[in-house]
Amino acid sequence: MNRRLKERIIFNLLRGCAIIVVLMLVVILGYVVVNGAGMLSIDLFTQDPAPNRHGAMVNGGILSPIVGTIMLMMLVLIIAIPIGVLGSIFLVEYWGDSKLSRIWWLVINNLAGVPSIVWGLLGVALLVYYLNFGLSLIAAGITLSLLVLPIIMVSTKEAVEAVPSSIYEASVALGATKFQTIIHHILPYSASGILTGTILSLSRAAGETAPLLLTGVAVNASIPDGLFSKFQALPYYIYLMTQTSDRSAAIPMAYAAALVLILIIVGMNLVAIILRNNYRKKYRW
């Protein structure tokens, strides 16, 4: 066959693959947006889920799932991000390229790929039963924190390592201490990368469901009144709606909750992308 013709056929096949990928996104998001948008109302955001006369939680709104998801994100923000970012900086700046740190990074890299349900098992064994937290918001929050910790650490490492070593050397040569150099130079220059990574890890935490099933979401929980109460969360509510027998009432609620969850997550992703692009323009080397 003519080489040029063959090339054109193959290129069109490859283009077809790319089109399929775009179509996948358009179709899936399309279903959620079209079916969810009609359900958006004030009530949806101001009322807790309520049972209908068959006991299925298909009435009311999704206030407590939204609040639960936000509380989980706050817990991850408080617990995982400081530990992950500072710990990662320590490993990079103080332990550097030592054998020990290389082994730890190998472990951390691999933990980033551990299935979320395995983290859920750890949450049950360690937090719910061993430390006696019971099925609770705090158990779920810490479990999600452990889940995103490797992701935060890896992205912080990449951001910190992207700062040229000449900057570090110049600062130390002028008499700054190691910590001063970290605070005044390394951190500001890598802030966008760190921030991007942490925002993405928060959005990851917002969408996780499996660990919550094991650590404390409950069908009829309303807004939690403390760290040790059971709670609701958006992804769990979506799952619940697909399992309910009262399908005609449950399916529209599932789409509505999915739309809200996607808006939260895609919104955070957009913020991360914008931050990354802005900082890229600011610092160039």
Add this chain to the structure above:
Amino acid sequence: MAFKKKKSKLSVDALRENGARALLFACAFVSLITLGLVFIFLLGNAIPFFQANDLWAFLTGKVWSPFSDYPLYGVLPLLMGTILVSLVAAIIAIPIGIGCTVYLSEIADPKVKRILKPVIEVLAGVPSVVYGLFAALVLSNWIFDIFHPVARLNALNGALILSVMMIPILVSVAEEAMNSVPGSLREASLALGATKWETIRMVVIPASLPGIVAAVVLSVGRAVGETMAVIMATGSATQFTISILDSVRPITAALAIDVPESVAGSMQYYSLFAVGLLLFVITFSINLLADFVLARYKEAYN
């Protein structure tokens, strides 16, 4: 006087330096320790199961019914469910993913690239429960209309939605590998009279092959570990089957469904940790394999 002042400033500096170092070390230490706990607690809760049950019977048993009066802990139906769903997903996702990567990295003009890359990032960001929702409510109907399966939610449904979920990780890792192939290699090939496709097939793909392999391995690891979409799509019947139109319960789904049902400290509870340990070993080996392939490849380029 001046000397004294200088000295005190120095010691404040030193104090702050040491304090900061200690704080950072504490954070690193906490993160390392907590990450180590996953090994200890998985293993610790799986040991009582293996003390009371035969490892061989666990790995080869064809019945999984931990909650019946005469409980049987054969993991094969769960393992088979995972293998069936991930294998079919991989067969669908790998050609589409690699094709999309080649197009994105070698052929697409910058304008198309600017659209395609965010699309893939958004696909990666969509939570698995939303994929599960789509599979349970929409995809299952399409499959029903075409194949008329006995089980409305089945392995094929799970595999199709998993293939969609595998593509973003596959494309992003493979694209990185293709991007790191030096442009000079392409130019040399084109200058010798090769067409663009010949250059891609005989220069770019071979040069980035380890990266592509790692991308495939990583995405399969994701598929094996995926939980929510799989529960919602596959119907969760614990049967040993090799038909993709049957309902199955992959390992992850069994954990998510059965752990909340089990009583802490019971044999059922321990058996689930044994299953969890198996899943952990499988996914960790897959990740290590990908790491190993990538490390070799980076060595070759440096």
